[in-house]
Amino acid sequence: MFLEPHFKGQRSGWIEVICGSMFSGKTEELIRRLKRAKIANQKVEIFKPKIDTRYDVQKVVSHDENFILAVPIDNSLKLLEMVDGIGVVGIDEAQFFDSDLPDVCQQLALQGKRVIVAGLDMDFKGRPFGPMPNLLSVAEYITKVHAICQHCGNLATHSYRLASEGSTVMLGEKNSYEARCRTCYTMGNILKLQTEP
Numbered sequence: 001m002f003l004e005p006h007f008k009g010q011r012s013g014w015i016e017v018i019c020g021s022m023f024s025g026k027t028e029e030l031i032r033r034l035k036r037a038k039i040a041n042q043k044v045e046i047f048k049p050k051i052d053t054r055y056d057v058q059k060v061v062s063h064d065e066n067f068i069l070a071v072p073i074d075n076s077l078k079l080l081e082m083v084d085g086i087g088v089v090g091i092d093e094a095q096f097f098d099s100d101l102p103d104v105c106q107q108l109a110l111q112g113k114r115v116i117v118a119g120l121d122m123d124f125k126g127r128p129f130g131p132m133p134n135l136l137s138v139a140e141y142i143t144k145v146h147a148i149c150q151h152c153g154n155l156a157t158h159s160y161r162l163a164s165e166g167s168t169v170m171l172g173e174k175n176s177y178e179a180r181c182r183t184c185y186t187m188g189n190i191l192k193l194q195t196e197p
């Protein structure tokens with residue numbers, strides 16, 4: 001479990017990244033950290049890309065329906081204008097943000113803020129997703145959470161898409177995707193290739 005760092009003297013900001021596949025509990029972990037900060041009377045705000053409209057535009061909702069209110073924004077530079085007086089900045093579904101997000105997060109950290117970013121590290125093709133790889137490079141703390149493979153019960157790192165057509169920005173729902181380990185993910189893709197016309 002992630003434990004907040006201790007600082008002596010001047011408190012500086014930093015970046016935490018929570019990454020993993022679908023159904024790995026990224027949003028739950030983000031919410032857990034933010035709720036604890038809130039209890040300690042720290043000013044907390046959470047942002048998400050406007051594109052993520054599943055369930056509710058105003059709420060960050062994890063699959064188990066834990067939620068906290070979130071502000072949808074359409075580009076990451078807007079963050080810089082919206083975080084006055086906020087000590088802890090949460091960002092959910094970070095993979096859907098633009099490529100400015102890592103720089104924006106670094107600026108926020110320099111301003112002394114704690115920045116907690118959650119997002120998919122890989123898309124359904126197994127490729128690094130959007131700004132996530134760059135965020136992972138510049139973060140002080142990284143937590144990779146895992147799902148359980150729905151086929152074999154091993155740790156799952158990949159998001160396997162059951163449907164074969166469509167774009168990467170198809171928002172994840174339980175019936176469109178499965179969490180799979182590397183082996184089951186690869187076997188699934190091979191089978192898909194063999195059965196497609």
Ligand code: ZN
Nearest residue numbers: 149152181184
């Ligand atoms: Zn498996």
